Amino acid sequence: MKKEFAVIGLGRFGGSIVRALIEEGMEVLAIDMDEDRVNEYAMIASHAVIGDTTEENVLKSLGIRNFDHVIVAIGDNIQSSILTTLILKELGVESITVKAQNDYHEKVLIKIGADHVVHPERDMGKRIAHSIVSNNVLDYLELSDEHSIVEIVVSSKMEGKTIxxxxxxxxxxxxxxxxxxxxxxxxxxxxNDPIHKGDILIVIGADSDINRFEKKTVD
Structure with missing residues (x-):
């Protein structure tokens, strides 16, 4: 059975989520106050509507509580983001993910009940910085403040060795x-599987330990 998602805010972040969910075969309701943005996604999302989500009656009329997951991707208007999240929580939405602008915004969102808080710009910045610093790192996913999953290219120093x-x-x-x-x-x-130069190891662990491993294995 298809899951039903609602995405509030159709900027770059929200729009990319709409497209990705549709590609995964999900039902997606796209919501924004900007008519041009809504028109842009009218042929992409399952449904696209113009609406002010800081108004409780608007969200009620959309049947928002029936959606499996609501993503609040509102851009720079922190007040609208907070009010929307609060109303969604009060209406009993099962799962709420919210884009945070900064750490203070995140603290408020957590206090009012957001289930997941994301910092797309900050997190992407960390990933890019990490890959620039180390030539052997292809990708980097932060799991917590101290732990990550990292893709590391096997160097000649590891060539032919087993796990x-x-x-x-x-x-x-x-x-x-x-x-x-x-x-x-x-x-x-x-x-006992040998690894070869050019293989990519996907490793998980503490950042400090991963950094030690990178430094020892770089060509």
Whole structure:
């Protein structure tokens, strides 16, 4: 059964979520106060409507409480973001994800009951900075303030060695969860599997431990 999503705010962030959800085959209601934006997504989303979501009666009329997940992607208007989130919570929406502008905004959103808070610009900035600093890092996903999942390209220093030879868990306190090789993804690789230059290790662990591993294995 298809899940039903509502996306409030059709700027770059909200619009990209609408497109991604539709590509995944989901039902998506797109909402914005700007008529031009709504018209842009009228042929993309399942439904697109003009509406002021700081008005409780507007959200009620849309049957918002019946949606499985509502994403509040309102741009720079923090007050509208907070009011919308508060009303959604009071109406009993099952799951609410909200885009935060800053740490103070996030604290308020958490206090009023947002289930998930995201910082797309900040998080993307960290990912880009991390990949620039290390030539061996392809991608970086922050799990918490201290832990991440990172894709690391196998260097010549690791060429031909097995998972057992590297002994990464004992030496660095991190885990290899998968290996990408060409178009193949090897999940939970065996200890005696050799790795090759150009393979991509997907590792998980504390940032400090991952950094130590990167420095030891860079060509």
């Amino acid at each position: 057992i030879d590297l002994d990464i868990r004992a030496r660095y306190g991190i885990n290899i969860v998968a290996v990408k090789r060409g178009g193949e993804i090897i999940v939970s690789p065996q200890g």
